[in-house]
Amino acid sequence: MNQQQQNLFRFLVALGDDSVVLSHRLSEWCSNGPYLEEDIALGNVALDYIGRARMFYQYACEVEGKGRTEDDIAYFRNEREYTNLLIHELPINDFAFTMVRQFFVDVFYCEYLKQLMNSSDETIAAIAAKAVKESRYHLKRSEPWIRQLAEGTDESLRRIKDALLELENFVGELFLMSDWEQSLVEQGIAVDRAKLQKDWDAYVQKFLGESNVHFPDSQLQIRGGREGIHTEHLGHMLSEMQYIQRTMPGLQW
DSSP states (O other): OOHHHHHHHHHHHHHHHHHHHHHHHHHTTTTTSSSHHHHHHHHHHHHHHHHHHHHHHHHHHHHHOSSOOHHHHHHSOOTTTOOOOGGGTSOOOSHHHHHHHHHHHHHHHHHHHHHHTTOSSHHHHHHHHHHHHHHHHHHHHHHHHHHHHHTSOHHHHHHHHHHHHHHTTTGGGGGOOOHHHHHHHHTTSSOOGGGGHHHHHHHHHHHHHTTTOOOOOSOOOOOOGGGTOOOTHHHHHHHHHTHHHHHSTTOOO
């Protein structure tokens, strides 16, 4: 692969990693949701993300041209080879934490994918066009939950505030751009995530403010995901996610 192909491959794998990791985290709510309908709903959101991951991985394999499959990429790399942004890999914690994290990424993806639909790469644009519809639906689910928990009991409000405090250092990485990704922006392939930050902050602060909940901004940053530097949680998650495929190679989604 030439440098441009390498950057494109890296970009596709990174977006696939974001999706597959968050999908697995959401799937951990199966049989553990607060009630049956929400248990099923979280499972369906997880399926949306696994579908998104498959599309990005399949295209990455096509760009790489080495005969690898989406399963090879998902199941036979270790945590240092994964390049997902860190917010996706954090454990589900309690229900309030999961919904705050989901709200944050839903707001981000609704705008990011809308802009990615204009990619000069037709395959990426088509994936974004499908995925943005899902993210708009996800946001319609996460917003009412944030409002309900923030305006509910003292306990539910405390849990929302704890989640915001825990997540505030991780959201800034959503808007960090590396040199290789910036080169794809210049070619019209990728989106400059840094330019989304101001509007993201304004949207989140306004929405939370309507429930009298304060969130400062996304400036504080714990970073490293795109370079394969992760929290202690990802390796444990991957050991569970990859167990069956590594034990019985050749299985397919």
